[in-house]
Amino acid sequence: xxxxxxxxxxxxxxxxxxxxxxxxxxxxxxxxxxxxxxxxxxxxxxxxxxxxxxxxxxxxxxxxxxxxxxxxxxxxxxxxxxxxxxxxxxxxxxxxxxxxxxxxxxxxxxxxxxxxxxxxxxxxxxxxxxxxxxxxxxxxxxxxxxxxxxxxxxxxxxxxxxxxxxxxxxxxxxxxxxxxxxxxxxxxxxxxxxxxxxxxxxxxxxxxxxxxxxxxxxxxxxxxxxxxxxxxxxxxxxxxxxxx
Amino acid sequence: xxxxxxxxxxxxxxxxxxxxxxxxxxxxxxxxxxxxxxxxxxxxxxxxxxxxxxxxxxxxxxxxxxxxxxxxxxxxxxxxxxxxxxxxxxxxxxxxxxxxxxxxxxxxxxxxxxxxxxxxxxxxxxxxxxxxxxxxxxxxxxxxxxxxxxxxxxxxxxxxxxxxxxxxxxxxxxxxxxxxxxxxxxxxxxxxxxxxxxxxxxxxxxxxxxxxxxxxxxxxxxxxxxxxxxxxxxxxx
Numbered sequence: 001x002x003x004x005x006x007x008x009x010x011x012x013x014x015x016x017x018x019x020x021x022x023x024x025x026x027x028x029x030x031x032x033x034x035x036x037x038x039x040x041x042x043x044x045x046x047x048x049x050x051x052x053x054x055x056x057x058x059x060x061x062x063x064x065x066x067x068x069x070x071x072x073x074x075x076x077x078x079x080x081x082x083x084x085x086x087x088x089x090x091x092x093x094x095x096x097x098x099x100x101x102x103x104x105x106x107x108x109x110x111x112x113x114x115x116x117x118x119x120x121x122x123x124x125x126x127x128x129x130x131x132x133x134x135x136x137x138x139x140x141x142x143x144x145x146x147x148x149x150x151x152x153x154x155x156x157x158x159x160x161x162x163x164x165x166x167x168x169x170x171x172x173x174x175x176x177x178x179x180x181x182x183x184x185x186x187x188x189x190x191x192x193x194x195x196x197x198x199x200x201x202x203x204x205x206x207x208x209x210x211x212x213x214x215x216x217x218x219x220x221x222x223x224x225x226x227x228x229x230x231x232x233x234x235x236x237x238x239x240x241x242x243x244x
Numbered sequence: 245x246x247x248x249x250x251x252x253x254x255x256x257x258x259x260x261x262x263x264x265x266x267x268x269x270x271x272x273x274x275x276x277x278x279x280x281x282x283x284x285x286x287x288x289x290x291x292x293x294x295x296x297x298x299x300x301x302x303x304x305x306x307x308x309x310x311x312x313x314x315x316x317x318x319x320x321x322x323x324x325x326x327x328x329x330x331x332x333x334x335x336x337x338x339x340x341x342x343x344x345x346x347x348x349x350x351x352x353x354x355x356x357x358x359x360x361x362x363x364x365x366x367x368x369x370x371x372x373x374x375x376x377x378x379x380x381x382x383x384x385x386x387x388x389x390x391x392x393x394x395x396x397x398x399x400x401x402x403x404x405x406x407x408x409x410x411x412x413x414x415x416x417x418x419x420x421x422x423x424x425x426x427x428x429x430x431x432x433x434x435x436x437x438x439x440x441x442x443x444x445x446x447x448x449x450x451x452x453x454x455x456x457x458x459x460x461x462x463x464x465x466x467x468x469x470x471x472x473x474x475x476x477x478x479x480x481x
Contacts, residue, residue, distance in 0.1 A: 079470065134425040141421055145412040155408040155471050159422060162404065162467060166425075 006084050008225050015218045022218075026211030033204030041197050050114050055201055057107040059209035060100045061129065065167055067097025067213065068132060071139065072164040075157035085221075087153040088228070090160060091143055092220035096213060098136035104129055128169050135163040246335070247327070248349050255357030266365055269310045273366060276302040277373050288378040295379035296387060296438045300431060302373075303366055303391060304398060308423055310362050311402035312416040314354065315472060319410060324350075324472060347472050348465030355403045355464065363395035386445050387438040393453045394434035400460035401426055407468035430456055 037055035044051035074090035077083040108126065109119045120126065143156035194202065259266070280298045284290050291298075318324045327350055330340040341349075370391060374384055405423035409415045433456060437449035 131425050131428055134421070138422045138425060141418055142408060142412070145409070145414065145418050147413060151411065155412075158467050158471055159408055162426065162463065 008085060008088075011085055012222060012225065015222065019215070019218060022211055022215055026208055026215060029204045029211065030208035033201050033208050036201035037205060041201050044198075047115060050111065051198075053107055053111045054198075055205045057104060057111060058202060059205045060104040060107060062206060063209050063213050064097055064101035064104050064129065064132060065171065066210075067093055067100060068136065068160075068163065068167055071097060071136075071160045072167075075160035078153065078157040079161065087150075087157065088221055088224045089217070090139075090153075090157060091224055092217045094136060094140050094143070094156075094160075096216050096220070098133065098140065100209075100213070101129060101133040101136055105133065128166065132166055135159075135166060139163070247331070247346070248353050251327075251350055251353035252357045255354060256360060259357065259361040265310070266361055269306050269362055270365055270369055272309060273302050273306040273369060274373070276305055277376065281377070292378045292380065295374060295377035296383065297435050298377060299370060299373055299379075299387065300391070300394070300435050300438065303370075303395065304427055304431060306366065307362060307395060307398045308402055308405070308420060308427070309416075310358070311406045311419060311423075314358070314402070314406040315410045316415075319472075328473065344466075344469050344473065347469035351403050351407065351465050351468035351472070352461075355399050358402070359396060359399045363392075363399055366395060367391055382443055383439060386440050386443075386447075386450075389445050390434050390437035390450060390453060393437075393450065393457050394430055397430045397434075397453070397457040397460050398427060400457070400464040401430070403464050404460075404467050404471075407471035410472060 033055065038052055041052075043049050071090055071093050074086045074093065077086035078090065105126070108129075112121070113119050139156050139160050142159055143152040146152040277298055280294065281291055284294070315324065324347075327346055328343040330343055330346065332338075332340045367388060370388060371384060374381065374387065379387070401423050402419075404426070405419040408422055409419040412418050430453070433449050433453045437447055437453050440447045440449075
């Protein structure tokens with residue numbers, strides 16, 4: 001499948017074909033999920049109405065992690081198999097994942113203030129999510145830090161791979177260090193610990209955010225492929241004019 | 245193997261000829277440490293619990309500062325291209341290694357030479373710094389051992405960072421941005437290993453620090469080789 005998608009033109013065609021159904025699914029699940037989450041689901045017995053931020057906070061956190069895994073995979077594909085689209089995919093994913101990480105931190109702070117009285121604590125999960133955000137920023141900075149743009153692809157791919165070690169740390173940090181952030185409630189032994197009335201909007205928002213992530217990444221990849229084509233055309237034109 | 249030793253000897257010789265660079269790094273180390281009492285006030289009651297973390301942060305920053313442009317000279321004068329050529333060792337008749345392995349060995353040789361040049365002087369300066377920060381001296385043994393292990397980790401991390409950022413526009417700051425998130429576990433476990441509850445030196449935290457150093461020793465050569473093989477303009481591997 002990845003060989004099949006290596007041709008940029010073919011990828012663009014598949015992406016175009018996918019785009020509208022994906023947009024529809026994302027819009028529907030997000031609308032319904034937000035309606036259920038913000039209005040129709042019950043308030044928490046301890047936290048009251050402020051629990052509703054969970055429907056944005058948890059999907060953001062999940063997407064931040066998922067995005068970094070995707071980034072690492074792109075790095076792997078670029079380094080090992082030199083897949084032509086891997087570099088473009090990595091450059092497309094990185095800012096989106098970084099945005100989700102930032103959103104996680106901000107929504108977490110907004111939740112933490114009324115809940116625990118603190119905007120920020122140096123809790124294990126918060127800190128490792130902050131470190132994940134720094135990793136994203138590092139990959140973006142490295143990819144764009146060279147005078148020749150393509151020169152930055154390989155170091156960024158390597159850095160993304162090396163940073164993958166942080167992902168299990170973020171996921172399991174709440175189990176390893178019992179500090180402030182609550183432990184895992186969904187992906188744990190014994191099944192989810194949340195009632196269906198709250199689990200449903202949560203799952204819906206998760207699907208919606210995945211869809212949103214995919215949509216934005218497709219849009220960015222289109223733009224990056226187009227930009228590369230333009231750069232190649234410019235180079236060819238300069239060459240045909242006899243250069244300097 | 246001959247090349248490996250030759251590379252270490254080369255770096256140490258160049259380092260000895262430029263030994264004022266080590267002095268600069270040590271002064272940087274001392275100044276960072278001196279900034280804390282200046283900011284927090286001279287009270288020993290405040291400084292004593294902070295002494296070990298302060299020394300660790302200063303060590304981290306001064307080791308990283310020394311990696312700016314580590315490979316730049318070798319790239320610029322063509323040394324990197326030279327050692328990327330697979331060579332046959334005519335003396336022992338061993339078959340040639342690929343350029344990837346040679347670059348990896350080069351990275352490890354650079355790391356070892358760099359540790360001798362910077363890590364060891366840093367370690368030797370640490371007891372003086374501990375006294376300046378009113379650190380209880382019975383902790384000094386644990387601190388030295390943990391710093392010895394941690395400085396190896398940080399040196400290897402610096403190799404990774406310098407190789408990745410080689411040729412970048414704002415190399416120094418970019419390298420710091422890359423390496424500091426990776427250095428966080430080294431810092432955390434290192435500080436925990438430096439402050440054991442009882443007066444034992446070998447604690448689980450120290451063993452975790454050692455594990456990190458071993459992991460980095462495994463990671464640094466391939467990552468550096470892959471990053472450097474790009475910077476010399478070749479297709480690598």
